[in-house]
Amino acid sequence: MTAPLAHDFAQHLARDRRRSDHTVRAYRAGAERLLGFLQAHWGGPVDRARLCAVEAADLRAFLAQRRGEGLGNASAARELSAVRAFLSWAGAPAPRTRGPRVKKGVPRPVSPGEAVALAREVADEASEPWIGARDWAVLLLLYGAGLRIGEALGLTGAVLPLGETLVVTGKRNKVRIVPLLPAVREAVEAYAGAVPWSIARDAALFRGAKGGALSPGVVRVKVRSARATLGLGERTTPHALRHSFATHLLGRGADLRQLQELLGHASLSSTQVYTAVDAAHLLDVYRHAHPRA
Structure with missing residues (x-):
């Protein structure tokens, strides 16, 4: 079910939300990564009904895995934005999860x-x-x-x-x-x-x-x-x-x-x-x- 769900989500973004090709690709990829993670995390197939069971701890574990793959704060926040949009589209209430923050300190340029x-x-x-x-x-x-x-x-x-x-x-x-x-x-x-x-x-x-x-x-x-x-x-x-x-x-x-x-x-x-x-x-x-x- 994972591939059809991500595909349908991408179709929704392109057709109904009129998002750019780049956004559609990025958000679809984020949805596929989340679905793949949950399938391994839960040890079974993931459909819309199972997505409704996603908890904040699941999203934190997903983000931890992505950060371990080298994602910076800004990219991790964009990944979280994509999966929240995906969960909302699927009818699954996205758990309240704080995104990564850039540490405040001395004035510094944007990287x-x-x-x-x-x-x-x-x-x-x-x-x-x-x-x-x-x-x-x-x-x-x-x-x-x-x-x-x-x-x-x-x-x-x-x-x-x-x-x-x-x-x-x-x-x-x-x-x-x-x-x-x-x-x-x-x-x-x-x-x-x-x-x-x-x-x-x-x-x-x-x-x-x-x-x-x-x-x-x-x-x-x-x-x-x-x-x-x-x-x-x-x-x-x-x-x-x-x-x-x-x-x-x-x-x-x-x-x-x-x-x-x-x-x-x-x-x-x-x-x-x-x-x-x-x-x-x-x-x-x-x-x-x-x-x-």
């Missing part, structure tokens, strides 16, 4: 895995595939290109077709050129090909559900919901993705002047804040990893 998981969670929860493509593209611009949310949403159709760089107008109308990673460029192009309205050169590139310019508040609300699902801290905001872009570049050898240009800071002192963040993060890693710390 690459957490940034991608956050963007993917926001995109997966979109009501329409094109909206999911839009949200994915916007958040990749913040994390992969270091844009402010206002800069990303201020882009117009004039940036299309995209090249290897992007001309961005920032604060005080300061213009800068930002290199585009292939993944970021592909995300924006995928959105541009999916949006149901034509994009004029002088019109907003990113559109809201009714066709107007996308509001920053919409993005912030989506990120707030996704970080709760993933167990990420309150500091995980759209602007935190830009901070992470800066901190990760600094940690990989970019100098402050280069970073100043990429971020569009008017003064070097604005960029120097990232040295403190990076030092705090490194100190935290040192204290937890060094045998004599």
Whole structure:
């Protein structure tokens, strides 16, 4: 019964919920993993009736197994979200189980895995595939290109077709050129090909559900919901993705002047804040990893 249940769940997500192909694959895989675990855990076949017997201890054991396979906090939280959705669809009340939490401490950048998981969670929860493509593209611009949310949403159709760089107008109308990673460029192009309205050169590139310019508040609300699902801290905001872009570049050898240009800071002192963040993060890693710390 396990394969038909997961298949029917995937059909429901695609047909009734109109979820993206990525979401359907990820949630189906989560359902199959849960069913396989329960079959071994209980020593027998699992059907809808048996799913109603799932208890919090069963979910904790399942998550413990997945964590033992190397899942990080954000990925484990997404797995829990998938199995909760599956149990709800099957008519089985999901037991109250707290998801993994990211430990709070010194301010730190969002890790690459957490940034991608956050963007993917926001995109997966979109009501329409094109909206999911839009949200994915916007958040990749913040994390992969270091844009402010206002800069990303201020882009117009004039940036299309995209090249290897992007001309961005920032604060005080300061213009800068930002290199585009292939993944970021592909995300924006995928959105541009999916949006149901034509994009004029002088019109907003990113559109809201009714066709107007996308509001920053919409993005912030989506990120707030996704970080709760993933167990990420309150500091995980759209602007935190830009901070992470800066901190990760600094940690990989970019100098402050280069970073100043990429971020569009008017003064070097604005960029120097990232040295403190990076030092705090490194100190935290040192204290937890060094045998004599």
